[in-house]
Amino acid sequence: MRTQRDQRAQGSGLRLQACILVSRRNPGMVRPALPPAQIMKMSRSQSGIFRRIPFRRGLNLAILGMGLFTLVLILVMGETYRQLTIRAERHALSRVIQVESEQIMNKLGEDMRQLGMDIQTREEVRRALVQGDIGSLYSALEDEFHRYFVTTGAIHLRAITVLNSALQPLASARAKGQTGMPPLCPALIEAGRARSGGQRLQPLSRGCATQSRYLYQVMVPIGLVPYGYVVVSADPSYNLYALESTLDRPVRIRAPNGQLLYQSQDWSTDTDDKRVVVRYRLAPDPEARGLQIASQIRLHGFQQQLNEIEYLILVLSIVATLFTMAFAHFVARKIILDPLHELSAQLRRSDAYQRLGDRREADDSSPFEFAELQELYEALHDMAMTDPLTQLPNRMRFEQKLQRLIERTRREGGQHALCYLDLDQFKLVNDSCGHAAGDALLKRLAELFREQIRTTDTFARMGGDEFALLLENCSDDGAMRIAEQIRRAVEKFQFVWKERHFCIGISIGVVPIRGRNGNMNHILGLADAACYVAKQQGRNRVHLYRDNDSLIASRRASTQWATEIQAALDEDRFMLYVQPVYDCSGEPSNDGFNEVLLWMERSDGKRFPPARFLPYASKFNLGVEIDKRAFSLLMTHLQSTPEAAGIWSINISAPSLCDDSFLKFVVDRIDASGIDPARLVFEVNESATTADFPRSRKFIATLRGMGCRFALDDFGTGLSSFTHLQNLDIDYIKIDGSFVSRILRSEIDLQLLEAINRVAHALHIKSVAEGVENELVLHKLAAIGIDLAQGYLFGRPRALDSETPAPRTEGKDADAGEA
Known part of the structure; x- marks a missing residue:
């Protein structure tokens, strides 16, 4: 019996019959007419803090929190951008220093090679080297060293050394203040000894670091044998001073041991100057010591500009936050709160239920809009679950x-x-x-x-x-x-x-x-x-x-087969096998008759013949799609394999025979393929033609009009087989294997087979015996005049695109319901 509260709720015009609205005064009270199993009711104790916050204030706090989060995010992003920019500038300057240093070293190397070539052409040097006169060689080198040291400003010479053909030093001239034989770069000597043949006539250069200097050495061969070498050693740090003017920035150069070799006058050591130091090491390889080159980037202007941008973004963010708060007030009132109050008013049912969201002036702890939202959420959630x-x-x-x-x-x-x-x-x-x-x-x-x-x-x-x-x-x-x-x-x-x-x-x-x-x-x-x-x-x-419920197991197996069939259609796991049809003499038929069979590959890789999966496909209305797939595969094969001559037959299920869309699909594929329709034979089941006889006749008549042929499959299993021979325009009858397999032991089956054959011939229809598995049956069929035969006697079906025979299935008595 409906209460007065229920009648008012129904008259409110709002469809909330399934809502569960809890009274604030008595949380345990619910509507008597509510359905059972209320789900996911929010706990009031867990949300008590938020219930005491007015909705507008809560909305303001949320927007303000978002605004503060945005400001912090802008500051973090600004600092990140600052660091990334500094890193990019440092990388760019380091790359510039590398390129300019390499150009200076290349120019220095060319000058040193030219100097070596000039020295090795001096007659007195060659004569002293050939004669082994070390004293004369020293004198000649001293003259050449002082002459070039005075006249050549592009090279800061440290030494000129002559080596014999075994790369052992013989004599050297060096700068004042140096004693003993000047050091030679081990990498230069090793590279020189590793060369052979014409390579020894090419100049060779290397850099190496000593304890206090970095030397650049060039080795030039003397003579065509060669019978000696001139090694020119120079200090490249003097040439690198030019980086200051090239980079237009302060430059500092240190020796491998950290000794200061050069520093620009405007090099800043003030840590508050906001300059970034970029360092580059000039060395023969990454692991070796070398000259330490540094330059400074002044970022004061960039940082000042970035600070101005950050300040502008902060101001705009604060303005946007305030504007959002004002706009949210408007949206909350017009779009949320007003409809909310109107909805809660319609949900009022009795005195025990206060209007949702109503403020009570006498009770400061009365819940506000958040309570109203929660109540409505519970009601609408219950509606969604009902x-x-x-x-x-x-x-x-x-x-x-x-x-x-x-x-x-x-x-x-x-x-x-x-x-x-x-x-x-x-x-x-x-x-x-x-x-x-x-x-x-x-x-x-x-x-x-x-x-x-x-x-x-x-x-x-x-x-x-x-x-x-x-x-x-x-x-x-x-x-x-x-x-x-x-x-x-x-x-x-x-x-x-x-x-x-x-x-x-x-x-x-x-x-x-x-x-x-x-x-x-x-x-x-x-x-x-x-x-x-x-x-x-x-x-x-x-x-x-x-x-172990066998009935349900069979039902679930059927469902699993349907799933496998659909997956095979989606993943293109169907393939055609072919079984030739022979004359009863045991030879292939004159017109090259072949029957194609559609096999399915399951997800585990096993392949199954059509008898295993077609019953389930028919049960779950997948027969038409499977027939379309089989016919498409056959037409694709015939188009791509011109040598595939003869007649090709394919089975058509009962649903496809009565489906106008399938008929249109077949006609369109034949027209588009260019294949002679007379090469196609459609096998239709005898019982399938009785499902919708007018449509069956239309299907057969349309395709026969194009030139296709038809065979009546499993002949003899129906109730009116001979009537079908009169009413259907067919070219072949395929006698069911259940008759053929028994003709050796059953005279009745033999007589019935003869009768079928005589009637077929009287109607100018060729007869085909199915299931021929031994020679005795074949001879008996030939004796009674059967035209064609097919079966395992002539071989198992093979894949259409290969000679691979069909895999053996689990036998005729296997459980066809197993998926």
């Missing part, structure tokens, strides 16, 4: 509760059950009286279901005419008793619509829930399969799933 037509929990809420029950059962144990219910004859009501009648029937049944279940049970509408019942703490016998009680109640129920009476039934599948049952999807799948078995057993029944 079926709007029957006011039962919907699939989402039911699955949530089922998942929690499964998890609790795994932890604590217990006995529970799941019932899956599917109405019988519901489509009759819908089709004969319209959807309004169907909706009314579902509402009436929902009320009936509520009367049959316990208060602890959960009854939900899963969609369409399917329902589910969750029985907690219920044994198998108790579940069967409740399910049978529901079945009898629905069976006795009569639905009246506009003076028309309907009696309906219900099929119920029951699955026990134990800790070892598996996950939610597995249990729902078992329940659906059990419901399907109940329908298959005659409808209006209850089927209880038990371990």
